[in-house]
Amino acid sequence: MNSSNQQITKGLFEKYQEKQNKVFGQKIFPLSATYIFSLKNGLTLNVTEYPELKQLGYWIQPADQINLRVWSHLSQPALAQKFSEITGIKSEQYYLGAVSGVQDLWSANSAAGNDLS
Numbered sequence: 001m002n003s004s005n006q007q008i009t010k011g012l013f014e015k016y017q018e019k020q021n022k023v024f025g026q027k028i029f030p031l032s033a034t035y036i037f038s039l040k041n042g043l044t045l046n047v048t049e050y051p052e053l054k055q056l057g058y059w060i061q062p063a064d065q066i067n068l069r070v071w072s073h074l075s076q077p078a079l080a081q082k083f084s085e086i087t088g089i090k091s092e093q094y095y096l097g098a099v100s101g102v103q104d105l106w107s108a109n110s111a112a113g114n115d116l117s
Contacts, residue, residue: 032057032071032072032073033071033072033076033098034069034070034071034072034098034099035069035070035071035072035076035079035096035097035098035099036067036068036069036070036096036097036099037067037068037069037070037083037094037095037096038066038067038068038094038095038096038097039065039066039067039068039089039093039094040092040093040094040095041093043066043089043093043094044064044065044066045065045068045087045089046065047059047061047065047068048061050086050087052086053070053083053086053087055082056070056072056074056079056082056083056086057070057071057072057073057074057079058070058071058072069099076096076098079096080096083096
């Protein structure tokens with residue numbers, strides 16, 4: 001890639017980051033992933049009661065407090081470990097999986113005031 005193309009790419013990436021920072025209200029990481037914690041056996045969790053969870057990523061308040069969504073720069077194993085440490089919920093008490101295709105979900109929820117960051 002020549003220097004002109006590198007400058008264009010860098011400029012586009014910086015504009016993308018600036019836009020994402022405005023949407024999410026915090027610094028984003030380009031290699032972030034969206035995860036969902038699905039709590040088992042009727043267990044519920046209000047993520048607003050655990051401010052330390054903000055360290056793990058950008059959370060969206062679910063209506064049911066059972067399916068918790070987070071956009072995180074952490075790997076799935078690291079996310080699970082830290083989530084369990086903070087909440088005291090053991091990994092056997094939830095399913096954790098990666099989710100794709102929810103880009104618009106974050107913007108819609110942020111606009112509706114449902115963000116927790």
